[in-house]
Amino acid sequence: DAEITQSPRHKITETGRQVTLACHQTWNHNNMFWYRQDLGHGLRLIHYSYGVHDTNKGEVSDGYSVSRSNTEDLPLTLESAASSQTSVYFCASSEHPRNSPLHFGNGTRLTVT
Amino acid sequence: DAKTTQPPSMDCAEGRAANLPCNHSTISGNEYVYWYRQIHSQGPQYIIHGLKNNETNEMASLIITEDRKSSTLILPHATLRDTAVYYCIVRVATGTASKLTFGTGTRLQVTL
Numbered sequence: 001d002a003e004i005t006q007s008p009r010h011k012i013t014e015t016g017r018q019v020t021l022a023c024h025q026t027w028n029h030n031n032m033f034w035y036r037q038d039l040g041h042g043l044r045l046i047h048y049s050y051g052v053h054d055t056n057k058g059e060v061s062d063g064y065s066v067s068r069s070n071t072e073d074l075p076l077t078l079e080s081a082a083s084s085q086t087s088v089y090f091c092a093s094s095e096h097p098r099n100s101p102l103h104f105g106n107g108t109r110l111t112v113t
Numbered sequence: 114d115a116k117t118t119q120p121p122s123m124d125c126a127e128g129r130a131a132n133l134p135c136n137h138s139t140i141s142g143n144e145y146v147y148w149y150r151q152i153h154s155q156g157p158q159y160i161i162h163g164l165k166n167n168e169t170n171e172m173a174s175l176i177i178t179e180d181r182k183s184s185t186l187i188l189p190h191a192t193l194r195d196t197a198v199y200y201c202i203v204r205v206a207t208g209t210a211s212k213l214t215f216g217t218g219t220r221l222q223v224t225l
Contacts (some may be wrong), residue, residue: 002120035215042200043157059214088119090156101147 002027003068006070006091006105007044009102013112019078033102034058034066036087045091049074066113117201122220125184131188135201138182143205145177146177148198151195151218157200160186191223 002023013019025032031049035043045058047066055066063085065077078085088109092102117124118136137146147162161175162169163184168175174187188195200218 040217042217045214088154092156101159101162102149102157103159106156107154109154 004091004093004103004105006089006108009106010109010110011111012045013081015081015083015112017081019081019110021076021089021091021110023074023076023105025034025091025093025103026072027093027095027103028071029095029103030071030088032068033092033094034076035040035090035092036060036062036076036085037090037107038087045092046089056094081110083112086110086111086112117203119199119201119216119219121217123221124222124224125188127192127223127225128190131186131191131195131221133186133188133199133201133221134183135185136183137201137203140181140182140203146175146181146184146210147202147204148173148175148217149200149202149215150195151200152194152197158213160199162204182206184211193223193225195221196223197221 007022012028034046037043044060046060046064047058049055049068052068066074068074088107090104090107092104094100094102145162145164148160149157151157161170161173163175163177177184198218198220200215
């Protein structure tokens with residue numbers, strides 16, 4: 001069965017370090033998304049991609065970057081981790097532009113100390 | 114972007130129908146209403162979506178008012194496993210793809 005997987009499931013890092021969270025989907029979806037979830041804020045969009053070599057900023061993109069070199073992967077990089085980036089991160093993908101659901105991974109819990 | 118408003122929490126007895134309301138008074142004519150839920154710390158799970166007609170699948174029913182300014186998600190026979198946070202989302206279309214904007218949702222507690 002097709003799926004979307006995130007790794008690692010848990011990560012602890014120090015302030016100032018570069019961190020990359022992996023997202024891999026076998027749905028062959030063009031559209032991929034990264035969200036962060038914090039208490040009191042729901043899920044907020046960080047970056048998204050419509051296809052290979054395409055990336056776009058979401059509402060909370062500062063301090064994050066993504067790259068899309070193939071259809072299956074959209075890694076999320078924190079250039080210099082900050083304590084404010086402690087959160088749970090979710091990756092998602094979808095098949096069609098508007099009329100198709102998003103499939104979510106099970107998340108990465110990141111702690112920045 | 115069209116905003117959604119949901120009650121922060123609701124209770125439902127097991128076996129009864131759970132009716133979760135959502136207001137989206139600024140929705141545009143080509144925007145879909147989506148419902149997701151999130152159980153504990155798992156990733157959000159898709160439930161159902163619709164444009165203007167009522168929809169039903171194996172998980173739930175979606176009732177959208179004629180003016181499309183509100184909708185109701187119905188879980189016909191709630192079980193303890195349906196305890197979760199439920200998100201009502203209006204799908205914004207930009208360019209060739211669209212993104213979801215999540216609010217804070219409704220926390221549904223199903224009790225014995």
